[in-house]
Amino acid sequence: MFSYETWDDETAKELMDEHKDYYDILKWAYQHYKDKIVYSCSFGAEGIVLIDLISKINKHARIIFLDTELHFDETYDLIEKIKIKYPNLQIEMAKPDLSLKEQARRHGKELWISDPNRCCHLRKIEPLREQLTGMKAWISGLRREQSPTRKDVMYLNKDEKFKVIKICPLIHWTWDDVWNYIKLNDLPYNELHDKNYPSIGCRMCTLPVTDNSRGGRWASTGKTECGLHISG
Ligand code: SF4
Structure with a gap:
């Protein structure tokens, strides 16, 4: 199996040369990793596209939402609407170990203001790490045009943070591509997008x-990523 442990650049390149298309790489991923792959979905616009694509390949796929x-x-x-539209998908809410009350008691009332990196670590990164235990790969909806920090993302990435393979089928999609797909397929989406x-x-x-x-995320703090996609 092609995994974090067996990663080599040449094999990764060969696989990407062989599977040049977003659907092809996604299909390969489910065939290759079987039940050792999970999609961590934020239920943003890209997430809706990926859920629809994944449901065509594996209608019982496991999808997790990092429920902070x-x-x-x-x-x-939106998550409830998606559960109704795709009843066979295994959509799970991954919650942090600390309740909000416990977090406030230990780290102060508004950790997202006093230390947003720590807050993201406790409420997103650690829960994802837990979900990836025993997995070989995870899927992410990253697109290259989203931000300078995402411009070099590949279809297959050696994820040093979680020690698994990270698969990003939508790297070449533009914002218009995403919305054309949603509209064309009449998919539900988060009302906040409007x-x-x-x-x-x-x-x-x-x-x-x-x-x-993504300028509205952690506006005026200098923070641009929750940390899921940053090594270390
Ligand atoms: S985005 Fe990160 S810092 Fe903000 S509330 Fe969520 S987990 Fe906390």
Whole structure:
């Protein structure tokens, strides 16, 4: 099996040369990793596209949502709609070990303001690490045009943080591609997208913006990523 442990650049390149298309790489991933692959979905616009694509390849696929317990009501509403539309998918809510009350007691009332990196670590990174235990690969909806930190993402990535393979089928998709797919297939999506929220995370760390960027995430803090996609 091609895995974190057996990774070599040449094999990775050969696999990517062989599977040049987003659907082809996704199909290969499910055939190759079988029940050792999971999709960590944020239920943003890219997430909806990937769920639809994955359901065509493996209708029983396991999908996890990192439920920080701080998401918008609209996000939780969307998840319920998706569960109805794709009843066979195994959609799981991955929660942090610490309740919000316990987090406040140990680290202060608004950790997302005093130390957002620590907050993301406790509420996103550690829960994902737990979900990836025993897995060989995970799928992410990263697109290259999203931000400078994502411009070099490949279809297959050696994920040094979680010690698994990270598969990103949508790297070449543009924002328009994503929305064309959603509209063409009449897929449900987060209502906040129609209210100037192109990128949606936790409610206290997401603001509306006037372009299609991730600029509304952790606005004015200098932080641009939750840390899931940063090594170390
Ligand atoms: S996005 Fe904000 S509220 Fe959510 S886990 Fe990270 S710092 Fe905490």
